[in-house]
Amino acid sequence: MSASNLLVELFVEELPPKALKKLGESFAQVLAESLKSQGLAGGDSVVTAFASPRRLAVHVTKVLAKAADQAVQQKLMPVSVGLNAEGQATPALLKRLSALGAGPEAVASLKRLPDGKAEALFFDSVKAGATLSEGLQKALDETLAKLPIPKVMNYQLEQGPGADFQPGWTSVNFVRPAHGLVALHGDQAVSVSALGLVSGRSTQGHRFEAKVNPVVLQNADTYADQLAQEGAVIASFEARRGEIVRLLKLAASKAGTNLHPIDDDALLDEVTALVERPNVLTGRFEDAFLEVPQECLILTMKANQKYFPLLDASGKLTNQFLIVSNISPDDASAVVGGNERVVRPRLADAKFFFDQDRKKTLESRAAGLSKVVYHGKLGTQGERVERVRAIARGLVESLGQASLAASVDTAARLAKVDLLTDMVGEFPELQGIMGGYYARHDGLGDQVAQAIEDHYKPRFAGDELPRDLVGVVVALADKLETLVGLFGIGQLPTGDKDPFALRRHALGVIRMLIERDLPLAVEPTLRQAAASFGDKITDATPALTDFIYDRLAGSLREQGYSAQEVDAVLALRPQRLADIGQRLAAVRAFAALPEAASLAAANKRVGNILKKVEDAVEAKVDASLLKEPAEAALYESLTTAGAKAVSAFEQGDYTASLQALAVLKTPVDAFFDGVMVNAEDAALRTNRLGLLASLHQAMNRVADLSRLAA
The missing domain is CATH 1.10.3210 (Hypothetical protein af1432)
Known part of the structure; x- marks a missing residue:
């Protein structure tokens, strides 16, 4: 199958700037994933998104003209239903085969395979791979349906050459009216349609500065270069954003020593979505406005005018600001002057509000x-x-x-x-x-x-x-x-x-x-x-x-932190959250000990035993009732280790508190190997449960160690 690179572009009226980045990403991702799911593109295909104020586009490498045929195996029905006692096809089977485009001659080639407790009949066929025109149409429809459009517009289609509708008779819902569709596979146009448009190979450049309009694309790979050279448009959102950053820094350095534009990613994204080829200019306002809190001035310049205020090395606002323009005239004085005239009333309003507010106390x-x-x-x-x-x-x-x-x-x-x-x-x-x-x-x-x-x-x-x-x-x-x-x-x-x-x-x-x-x-x-x-x-x-x-x-x-570590600590609902970090560190250190897995499992076992006891178990042990050597040894180890653990816990050393319990592994293992907890003697049973409750209490002071069990 021949593979070439694919370019798809939807040309529209100005898209909402705050949504452009997500729209561009979604357009590229969904279309490419759809092509991959149909076998027209592979996992190694490189996807490049383009998004400018008036276009959404995607470039996908290694796209096939036709997807490979696929072997398909379909389950038809149980053998007992499809074949009679003589092994002949039943009417039900013949009807099913007919629906799949096969005749009675296909019965002999059916496979009998296990399906649960019985056997079923399976039909093998070959599904023809989609052509690029078919697959791209499906991908484009799916992409437009899934675009994260903030608010849909309703507009009526214009009658064009060969259109099968009348003006005003057909309405379309989309984010903005669409005026052009491009689909190129290598240097060949692919026939698809969307939003009342039929695909071609021509697009539009910059409204005012394009050298050629329309821009006729040679092939899928020349898209970005042709738009840049002939159409005066930087089609890539990221490339345009990077160019704005470069120009802002350059303009700031020319405006004064140690000046820098305000750092605001949201503003940068929005401005990137407003221009097709950026040009950064420097404006000024009167020093008197600097008496107003700089937060007010910065906000009004950013929110209302999309300017980048210039700050000095200490972060203090200056009386200069940067304008990201969509045009590059030989003489920019009119553009700068116009922006200075526009911002002045905004700053004056801020000064007025500030002066008026201070006339009354809080x-x-x-x-x-x-x-x-x-x-x-x-x-x-x-x-x-x-x-x-x-x-x-x-x-x-x-x-x-x-x-x-x-x-x-x-x-x-x-x-x-x-x-x-x-x-x-x-x-x-x-x-x-x-x-x-x-x-x-x-x-x-x-x-x-x-x-x-x-x-x-x-x-x-x-x-x-x-x-x-x-x-x-x-x-x-x-x-x-x-x-x-x-x-x-x-x-x-x-x-x-x-x-x-x-x-x-x-x-x-x-x-x-x-x-x-x-x-x-x-x-x-x-x-x-x-x-x-x-x-x-x-x-x-x-x-x-x-x-x-x-x-x-x-x-x-x-x-x-791992889910296990977090669950172990928060299971106890520690009331003083400032201790959480120390508890997590202690649990992580404990989990690294060779004894940790065994003790965590034992703790889980102890918890399960205590849950099954109807009455509350008191963490109390009568040493005179410790009959078995293993329970006496556990009690002795727990008494010693428990005291160390409590002392460390009270001093806030949670790591030492948990590590003091490591010595309990051997006596705990011996206890469960050699001691019957549910002894027939009620006093012994109660005492052993009390020993386990004491163990459980000691092991769960810092965290619920049972949460570390596999």
Whole structure:
């Protein structure tokens, strides 16, 4: 079979920029996988995705003109049904063969093979491999159906040459109106259709700067080069992104010493999706705007204009910004001037909001939170703030940090007030940040201002934690109030739906407890938080506790711990999460010991024995009832090793605590080999169960070692 490289391109109107990257990846991946599943491409075929504002395309190497024929074996029916007593075909068998395109002559070639307890008849045939035109049509249909389109457009097809529809009579649903389809196998066009289009070999270049339009493609391999040279388009998303990064760095170096553009991958992806051939220009704004907090200026330039603000070596905003343009005029002054005129009113608005907001103190606005609804079942933001304050007071008390009480309470009381300011009303992303600026302006001091600014942290995976303990307490109280309240009214995350970001809040709580080494027990802390709601909610502490430990387990596995290690530690539900790392390290060290497997299996066996006992077994041993040498030896070893393990555990040396138990392997093995636990004598049986309960208690102080058993 002849193999050549394949190029498929769908030419459309401007695609939604925030979705372009995923659209391009999906278009390439699904189409290539479909070709592979049909035998038209192999596992060694190289797939290259292309995505620009006006096109989705894919290049696949080593694509066959026709897939190889396939031998197919089909089960027909049991022998007893297909053949009569004389071995002749029954009408049922002949009918089945006819449906497969075979006649009575095929009966002799049928195979009799075992099928469960009986034999069945099997028919061997050859399925013709798909031609590229057939296979590509199927792949293209499947690809378009599976595109992750954020919002579908409905448009009517235009009547074209040879079209079998009338204008306005046929509607199409797609992300944007499509105007061209290319399919080339080597230098040969492949006939396929989609969205009312018939494939050809011509595409369109840059709207304004293409040297040739349309661009007639020579073959599948010249696609990227021809678009770049003739069409002034960088078709590859990644190549275009890399070019933008290069041009941004170059422009920054020309703008001043040690200047660099803001680092923002999401903005970079969005701008990459807005231009076909990037050109980076430098603009300026008046120094007076730098009096406004730089977060405000940066956000308005990024969100509204898609500019890259320039920062100095210390990360401070300068009055220069970079524009990624889609055109490269000989004289760019008009483009730069136009962008400077556009950004100026945006910055002026930010300055106006900042100046107006500072005319009122945060304190004077606080009462307004009572008029802002937080949740229909949980009341207003004002009520929420009172709950956060109550939770924060409890945390301060539990932590023994009475000296921080006043600062914590002030920060908790004012943390949400910036929601009522003009700046946050315009830019919700600045909540907390603006509260910190306004708190400093009001003379509340850095500690309170930082806590207000930091109380939303961590906002996302990998985000930094609040800078000091005041901020940690307020952030913890805020997240606990959200988790406890929403769980208490049944607003739990389901599947991939988590509208209140409860998973992120839970991970934030976990990170603060662990990374700030807070001596807080999980369940008592949750119950204390639930008490602040009064009768507004049902106490859902058990469900919320499970949720937190589930999130912790997932996080630990992502950090490289094995499922066994995580299960062993979390099975005990350690209340002080700051100890988790030490426990995991101890379990890993224990698992490396030669005695570990045997002791883990023994621990599992002990647990199973104790579960079968109807009454609770007390971990208590009467030495006078130890009749067998093996049980006496185990008791003696357990007494000695157990004391060492307890001492190490109480000192926080979990590794030493577990390793002290390694000496129990031999006496434990001997016990199970030579001692009957369920003795007829009730006193002996109770004493032996007590010995096992003592062993179980000693072995499961740091982690549930039975989870390490194979």
